[in-house]
Amino acid sequence: ARRRLARAHKRVANARNDNLHKVSSRLVNESQVLAAESLRIINMLKNHCLAESIADAAWSELFRMIAYKMKREGKYFVQIDTFFPSSKTCSCCGFKLDKLDLAKREWTCPHCGAHHDRDANAAANIRAEGIRILRAEGLPVLRREMSSPKAR
Ligand SMILES: [Zn+2]
Secondary structure (H helix, E strand, O other), rough: OHHHHHHHHHHHHHHHHHHHHHHHHHHHOOOOOEEOOOOOHHHHHOOOOOHHHHHHHHHHHHHHHHHHHHHHOHHHHHHHHEEEEEEOEEEOOOOOOOOOOOOOOEOOOOOOOOEEEHHHHHHHHHHHHHHHHHHHHOOOOOOOOOOOOOOO
């Protein structure tokens, strides 16, 4: 039984690793530049009901794979650290809410009236911040329309 369990664990680990390689390769192949919130922020926001250690390890491994694959291809992977307020800043006008509860998945900007999906708005802000950082480092990053997550 112990050997069978060990084999089952190995199969699960192999499948997870294989999936992380596929996801990271797809992201790297589709992009010249990737920007993401740092793992510290992702870990702060994650759902504590999930199996935390497994989720932590998977995120770390995904970021590690993205980082080395981007580097290998001569591309840029920007991790947005500090307390960049990606979720509660309006990606249309820059207005910043005082607070936005984790449970709130959508919100309307009191300044410009834009209605936001929490994650899509955060992604737009992370993208803009990534471009800002790369430009500040002297890289000529062109601004293109972001593909909609819904269109994928
Ligand atoms: Zn706004």
